[in-house]
Amino acid sequence: MTHTARVVVLDIEGTTSAAGFVQGDLYDYARPRLRSWIADHADDPAIVSAVADTRAEGGLADDADLDAVVAVLHGWMDTDVKATPLKTIQGQLWAAGFAAGELRSHFFADVVPRLREWHERGLRLVSFSSGSIASQVPWYRHADAGDLTPLIEDYFDTVKAGSKREVSSYEKIASALGVAGDDTLFLTDLPAELDAAAAAGWQVIGVRREGEPNYAADFGDHPVVSSFDEVDVRARA
Template sequence: MTQLPYRAVVLDIEGTTTPITFVYDVLFPYARERVAEFLSNNLDNPEVQRDLELLREQAQEDAAGDFPNAPQVPADAAGNALVEAAVTNIHWQMDADRKTTALKSLQGKIWKDGYAAGTLVASVYPDVFDALEHWQSLELPAYIYSSGSIAAQKLLFGHTEKGDLRPQLAGYFDTTTGPKKNAQSYLDIAHLIHQAPEDVVFVTDNLDEANAAADAGMQTRIALRPGNAPLPEHDHPTLTSFDALFEA
């Protein structure tokens, strides 16, 4: 068997393992339509309260920085007023395609209810199933690094068209590890998975992320999937299927 030129794999989700259409046409609208009801029903939940505090802090940080018109979540708001302020901020963040920790955490909780009810089933490219099985047979660890929360990642891979893929994944990373466009985040991931950066291959559809991973010393692949945005010229190897990761 040909020896693979890497010892671990780190995968993006959106546009890499999962069609962008599932994220933007299914997951995001699902959370947007249900966030007000979810908050109203869960205001007393300590985890939701922590998310709302993070949302409040993020709104203040945004207003003091690059987003002076960011909708605020007043500290003295309660009940319906709190829900209304939070929903306004969440919808504003979603319209701007923000990737903040508070937003992703709340979205993940809403998706959890949808997966549990069977109203959400995650879409994953067919070659991903085969690749995960192959890596597992080689005892080569595969990890996920996404802007979506770790909880949301586990929900997605736990509820796919082919069932639960979580046993085939070695671990998960999100923005709590660091921004995806920051080279230090990839150095930290390599350290946490006990691999030299040059022995790790990172697959993403995002050029800025690939550049950051390459700056950290990782191998990179740009995923060219149907529906992905066109990219400017770059020096990263590309793939249209994970099958390419097993070629000599």
């Protein structure tokens, strides 16, 4: 499957990396540490905002205590809700875990060689995940294959760009990168994200990996691959 583009935008969970690692190892690391992290960083504006947003989105009173806030966060984790305040707190925790050498990221074997190949061809590589930028950067930095951050030009999350299911988010990313929608190729395992990106004029490819949560999803008319080995991207002049 050959495409020409200037920018390749990458989803993480289920696309470059196993969802089970995120919802398993990373969630297991964050869950018991959420309460102490919030308490120890109570003066951090990002944490203050995340706690306030958790109370609001979780239907709590404005003065709900920390135990109630953590209960909402744990509930979101249990049901894999992509809530921005949860992603903010998790992102800080995971960044600290990566920096301490307690966590390593996961990439499917077919991903890293392609990323290096596309980078060498002059393609701009960008990450767009529901996970916070604070977690995306160390994810690419602490891969088993080495530091991949030199390959990634920019990072977007739901705070910087908006929901991954909204057309406006993809328009905002293209504008920030200074490219037309058609110059951008997006790879993700979620059909609703493909729909939104395609509606913004982007090129899209669905990634259907055996064993991943969205393997049986209906990708409609979008092109679909099971591996990055099936994707040949050439840099558009």
